[in-house]
Amino acid sequence: MPSTDVMRGFTLIEVVVALAIIAVGMLAVYKTIGDTTNNVGYLRDKSLAAWIADNQITGMRLTGEYPSVDETEGDIDYAGRRWHWVANVSQTPVNGLRRIDVRVRREGDPDASSLVSLAGFVGATATSTGPSPTPWNTGAAGDGPGDEP
Numbered sequence: 001m002p003s004t005d006v007m008r009g010f011t012l013i014e015v016v017v018a019l020a021i022i023a024v025g026m027l028a029v030y031k032t033i034g035d036t037t038n039n040v041g042y043l044r045d046k047s048l049a050a051w052i053a054d055n056q057i058t059g060m061r062l063t064g065e066y067p068s069v070d071e072t073e074g075d076i077d078y079a080g081r082r083w084h085w086v087a088n089v090s091q092t093p094v095n096g097l098r099r100i101d102v103r104v105r106r107e108g109d110p111d112a113s114s115l116v117s118l119a120g121f122v123g124a125t126a127t128s129t130g131p132s133p134t135p136w137n138t139g140a141a142g143d144g145p146g147d148e149p
Contacts, residue, residue, distance in 0.1 A: 048079050049104040049115035056087055056102045057120035066124045067098055075107065082107035086114075096124035 010018075060067050073086040088101045099121055103114035 045081075045106060046115050048081070049083065049106075050118065052076060052078055052083055052085055052104045053102040053116050053118035054120075056085055057100050057118065060087070060089075060100055061120070061122050067100065067122060069098070084109075092121070098122055 067089045069089050069091050071086065071088045073084065076083050076085065083104055084107055085102055085104045088103075090099050090101070092099050099119060101117065101119050103117045105111075105114045109115075
């Protein structure tokens with residue numbers, strides 16, 4: 001019987017094709033990881049900008065003053081970054097009710113851009129009541145209303 005020692009294995013072309021397929025797959029994986037990283041950063045900044053806008057609206061409500069129809073802006077350091085906000089107060093069709101629109105962007109972003117635009121309302125009734133006579137922040141037992149010394 002003649003010996004038929006046939007060498008079995010991959011040819012160089014098969015190895016190169018397999019490496020090319022693996023390389024294309026790895027590029028897709030790297031692109032997906034990069035896109036996910038960018039999205040996480042964008043969503044983090046968008047959440048922080050929403051908090052800043054909400055804080056600005058709440059600050060206007062808590063001043064106790066009915067805001068004038070005006071546009072104000074400012075810069076704030078928040079979460080280790082610098083942010084720019086613009087608040088626009090406008091009169092609504094309802095007397096005694098004003099709308100507050102706040103736009104927030106990262107410092108360095110174009111002026112016309114904003115990550116978040118948030119709207120809120122404040123009424124003249126809420127700002128005219130003045131501070132509460134109840135001592136909410138005394139913290140001592142027996143200092144509340146109805147407690148006799």
